[in-house]
Amino acid sequence: MMNSNEPSTPGVANVSMKLNDAQRQYQQLLDRITPFVLYRWLGSAGLLSVFLLRIVFSQGWYIDAHAIYILNLLLAFLQPKFDPSLQDDLLADEIEGGGEDSGESLPSQRDDEFRPFVRRLPEWQFWLSSTRATVIALFCTFSEAFDVPVYWPILVIYFFVLFALTMRRQIQHMIKYKYIPFDIGRKVRYGSH
Template identity: 80%
Template sequence: MSSAEPGTPNVSAQFTKVQRQYQQLLDRLTPFVLYRWLGTAGLLSIFMLRILFSQGWFIVCYALAIYLLNLLLAFLQPKFDPSLQDDLLADEIEGGGEDTGASLPSQRDDEFRPFVRRLPEWQFWLSATKATFLALLATMSEIFDIPVYWPILVIYWFILFTLTMRRQIQHMIKYKYIPFDFGRKVRYGSR
């Protein structure tokens, strides 16, 4: 005997249908990078206007800003961190092991290894959009409107942003990688 009556949809079937429709929407949005980011910027603008006009939910805003900063750092970092590979190589050399060759190319003749991000652009966009939407929903509840002196949060966030970006830029300079290609294709030889 079935637990569901004939004619009534099963809850898990409905959930699967909604999940499939959501995935189809995401699949259709994939090629439109500029429009996706413009939509996210618009959603973020709505959130900021909500914060400014209501003069509340500063903790929610701060939490969103910290989360977006973490996403940005993961987007700028390589998937295979050369500093960690250098540490592993140094440990092997000290331990009497052999060179595994797991470092970045040091000469022009070495193998080309493209920059692979720790967090791909698609995941960055999707996570940022979801977080902004959830933060906007959080501003609809008085529970999350915790009174706080907001200028301290702003100053602390700018200090945190400056320190982390300085460290990231120093890492990029030290290991000679640029996380952006600006649409230029490198050509070798004369044409």
């Protein structure tokens, strides 16, 4: 008797095994390069440079959709996973609503407690998504079907306006809630050793 999970023909089984092997090798490659953050980003920058050179030499219009997607990833990378403004709103609603424990909880100083910065989009996912997007965009430059003619100055202006507005809002949010999304690399030392 045949198991329902097994493919019915040997050709399908062979293709399935080859696909599983390729996926396993791809995952092994990703696992091996995970600790090398600087080299990963340098490789992605090189890939992005190849993509930009391809656009210049082919005189295509591919850059805008890719740039907006990368901007979206950057904003998710810069934003905290738990938004303090939403937490403040929820806390204000609980106090106004007079919930079960209003006035019965211990006082706390919310400004003094340690709250680590947890990103909405982790660095690894940001790198992986942006690199995949660049590879896909690079392959799309080899097909005329994706070369849609547009009036490029409008798209460039649109990107810069979108970038300026969203980054201004994000920077104001970071200043208001006093968080820095980047690890500068300075080690905090306590006491004098």
